[in-house]
Amino acid sequence: MSRPMPRPAARSGTLVIGGYTPDTDGSGPGLTVAGMDADGRLAELASTAASGPSFVIAHPRLPLLYAVLERDAGGVAVFEDEPDGPRPVIELPSGGSHPCHLALDPEAAWLVVANYGDGTVGAFRLAPDGLPEPEPLLFRHEGRGPDPERQAGPHAHQAVFGPDGVLHVTDLGADLVRRFLPGMRPHPDGPVRLTAGSGPRHLVHHQDHWYVTGELDGCVTVYDGGWREVGRVPASGGGGGERDYPSHIAVSPDGRHIYVGNRGPDTVTAFEVDGPRLTLVAETDAGGSWPRHFAVDGDRLYVANQRSDNVAVLTLKDGIPQPTGETLHVGTPSCVLPL
Template identity: 30%
Template sequence: MKKIVFFGLFCLISLVTFGQAADYYLYVGTYTRKTSEGIYVFRFNTKTGDFAPVGVAKGSNPSFLSISADRRFLYSVGGSTGDTARAFAIDKASHQLTLLNAQPTGGKGGTHLEVDKTGKWVIVGNYTSGNLSVLPVAADGSLGKLKEVIQHEGKSIDPERQTKPYVHSINIAPNNKDVFVPDLGTDKIMTYSLNAQTGQLTPGNPPFTTETPGAGPRHFTYHPNGKFAYVIHEMGGTITGFTYKNGALMPFQTISTLPDDYAGRKWCADIHISPDGKFLYGSNRAHESLAIYSINPKTGQLTLVGYQNVLGKTPRNFAIDPTGTFVLVANQDTDNITIFKRDATTGKLTPTGKEITVSMPVCLKFIP
């Protein structure tokens, strides 16, 4: 088995056009609670699945990452209590990162962030404080002082995990206007409208979509055709598909992420669609698997293809490489990122035997 050793990898991010050159750069955010030093950069080959280390940008707990549309800047959320957003410049030649600045987010437990398509605004989801915040971006890519904080309210039925709001992800639509924010604590997907000129977020129409009580919506993805969207439920062990039109979500299907005979903990995490739009994948922590579904191109309906063991424990995050050839799974509690070859016809995955040994990996992203 081929291994490349780095410690504390947390996040591999993907942002490129389908079907370009074989070499991409992989940016990896981390938890630094053990031995990681910050954000790691690799060169990744989409023909072979091989890695080559490029460098590291040091910092505390740079968990989730987001890359600007022009690929000049990278943003992370982290800090000792997840209350800091950082901006980095990406060197065009070397792809090394240079810290520009850091700003407080106005919340606690920052778990997700996204930069809008204009590159002018970064929106952060704060899990512990149950709010989201907006930070402006200067012309040099640095972050300005906090512009707005929106506090969620409410709760749901679980007496331990849903006594208050828990914002889990920020999802800006391709139109750069609609913003969907799954809240695990309230069992709602909150909807906002982004004014890209002012950075203001206003309630969408409708202002939220109600989920099944106790489901705990977590991560969210848009279909490449722009007609469908999907959310994975951390506590419910399900995925719901929606038709997406004019800023509204209309559910058409809810499907389990787990086998019928599974009796263990339901603990879903991440969700992604293959670049060709034909297959959807969702990660199951505890069951230690990726659930694989085919997507009906006309209706968006999901049909179970099967399950792939992730060869590790707690697959908090995973990424499909931009060409759709490989799937990389970040197994947080076994400190490894496993690499699978993807069959474009069936959607099924095959272990390559290649693995990156890291400490607490979580989130995955690419650029050319």
């Protein structure tokens, strides 16, 4: 690709599904493209081989997809989004091990990768054609938490750019949110220290607050703009009594609800949100086992159920997820990206 081309018009109802492959302890093909068939049901349209593309994002203006390759020798892959399926363009080392998340800054000038295995944050400068420079800036970290099995070292889990362009990276292993100013400059105030043993996984910004899922404490914790804790609720209301490992968190399109995926109970909870206050209003079956990620697209919520090898389709009625019984078989899915 020698010059940028505009991203084509959105294909309503089209999804790109990433997941684990046989070489990364899964059973998926790599990237799966799905869309609506003549009966309005989700069906596979195409697939592209890749090694453990566990998380996928799209360039906002160019027909490009970026995926982490979640393996010991971590990688990042770029694909051209074509009608007959993603076409591999380039593959590069991620700068760390087992990368599990990546993000683009608001100007699409930086591609940031969270390497879970060793906690390294890698940042690639992007050329005007959307392709990354071969050598990323690397930020290596140290730290640990009180859980000897899950927090023996740093584990970068998610990269999110805030409304001010500041990058926030959760560190599940060290109970931190690491921050970087625009241009990938470490924040002068250092990282934010969260509750010991909480294991921060994913976070979202809404109504001048940050909402963080704790994979290890099973809670959603609310922080104000100065990162002072102002609220905390269990991510699940019970869900059968099993221990909950919250996964993804997202805000509804109208801003009235926050959704959380719960592994163990295998549910999606809907909270009514009012600044620091979260009120659980519904908890819905995820349509499968181990809901690792989900995505909202219009009046649908798609759930990647890693252990039951399916993507479940839920509908949203007045913002509340409702089961439909519809699923698409995909081996060990871990990410759903609506286009």
